[in-house]
Amino acid sequence: MIEATELTKRYGGRTAVDALTFRVRPGRVTGFLGPNGAGKSTTMRLVLGLDTATSGTATVCGGPYRRLGAPLRSVGALLDAKGVHGGRSAYGHLAALAASNGIPRGRVAEVLDLVGLPPATARRRTKGFSLGMGQRLGLAAALIGDPEVLILDEPVNGLDTEGIRWVRDLMRSLAAEGRTVFLSSHLMSEMELTADHLVVIGRGRLLADTPMRDFLAAGPARAGAHTLVRTPEPERMRELLEERGATVRLDARGGWRVVGPGASAIGDLARDHGVAVHELTPELSSLEEVYTELARSSVEYGTGGANGDGGAASARSRTRTRTTVGKGHVR
Numbered sequence: 001m002i003e004a005t006e007l008t009k010r011y012g013g014r015t016a017v018d019a020l021t022f023r024v025r026p027g028r029v030t031g032f033l034g035p036n037g038a039g040k041s042t043t044m045r046l047v048l049g050l051d052t053a054t055s056g057t058a059t060v061c062g063g064p065y066r067r068l069g070a071p072l073r074s075v076g077a078l079l080d081a082k083g084v085h086g087g088r089s090a091y092g093h094l095a096a097l098a099a100s101n102g103i104p105r106g107r108v109a110e111v112l113d114l115v116g117l118p119p120a121t122a123r124r125r126t127k128g129f130s131l132g133m134g135q136r137l138g139l140a141a142a143l144i145g146d147p148e149v150l151i152l153d154e155p156v157n158g159l160d161t162e163g164i165r166w167v168r169d170l171m172r173s174l175a176a177e178g179r180t181v182f183l184s185s186h187l188m189s190e191m192e193l194t195a196d197h198l199v200v201i202g203r204g205r206l207l208a209d210t211p212m213r214d215f216l217a218a219g220p221a222r223a224g225a226h227t228l229v230r231t232p233e234p235e236r237m238r239e240l241l242e243e244r245g246a247t248v249r250l251d252a253r254g255g256w257r258v259v260g261p262g263a264s265a266i267g268d269l270a271r272d273h274g275v276a277v278h279e280l281t282p283e284l285s286s287l288e289e290v291y292t293e294l295a296r297s298s299v300e301y302g303t304g305g306a307n308g309d310g311g312a313a314s315a316r317s318r319t320r321t322r323t324t325v326g327k328g329h330v331r
């Protein structure tokens, strides 16, 4: 479990993390979303004790990271895959980590195998590693202590399609084992497939803390939720729908993409007017569509924060932001 309570970090006049309160629970993958500069890396660094909070607290496995007895055995992190001494081999890097954390040396070969770094590659200096290889080494380092909690900043950065799918399966299996998995990514389609739960921030402030399913279902109509309608009488159907205020567009796959009435209302309408319907499919918004809409509206309504004004705009915007609702909802 990771817990942030009123976590705040200011750098001079800039508020990077603004009174963030959320919990990342075990047994599921929690995605951490936010635009560039939203404060994701800073939050992760605060949780990992790599930076000190201005106010508020961050705990992991029940206490502050710095108080963990054998940190790598409790928490595995990947923040910057390039943070490895280039003159060392991958094997040497992992062996040093193991030795300094009381982890048996045999675990090095295990994690190298787990992340798909062959022994010959592992003996080479990391200086010549590709981004993807460096990323696999970073994941090996995060996993070496068989930790209960994983904190990963952009773990699929630089990986090819096969690598991305591999990280997805790995994250899901680690969560299924009951571990806490917290990861950030800008790849929305990938996050949609990987995460069960989302924590979304904007300008350092919490925008949503909600199951993925609910986040997608709560997407406003203009974020992409629609019903796909196929009928042998398209013009008649369109007429009926538009008379009732629906927005009707041609879908790229053929048929009408209808925004407004839901599938059951469209079905009833067709029946009442004797129009045949061959397909009626409600389609949820994609994560990218809902997220983009949320980010847009949060800017419109102002979440304030990381703007270099010492948080004054943040304080102002708090009074302007739409009604915020409790945990488990989109704010």
Ligand SMILES: Nc1ncnc2c1ncn2[C@@H]1O[C@H](COP(=O)(O)OP(=O)(O)OP(=O)(O)O)[C@@H](O)[C@H]1O
Residues within 6 Å of the ligand: 011, 014, 015, 016, 034, 035, 036, 037, 038, 039, 040, 041, 042, 043, 306
């Ligand atoms: N050490 C620092 N000194 C000063 N400002 C910082 C420092 N670290 C982060 N910031 C600022 O804090 C804000 C949040 O940055 P952070 O890197 O946490 O965002 P992020 O959400 O991880 O962004 P990205 O998606 O681009 O990685 C930014 O405005 C950034 O410039």
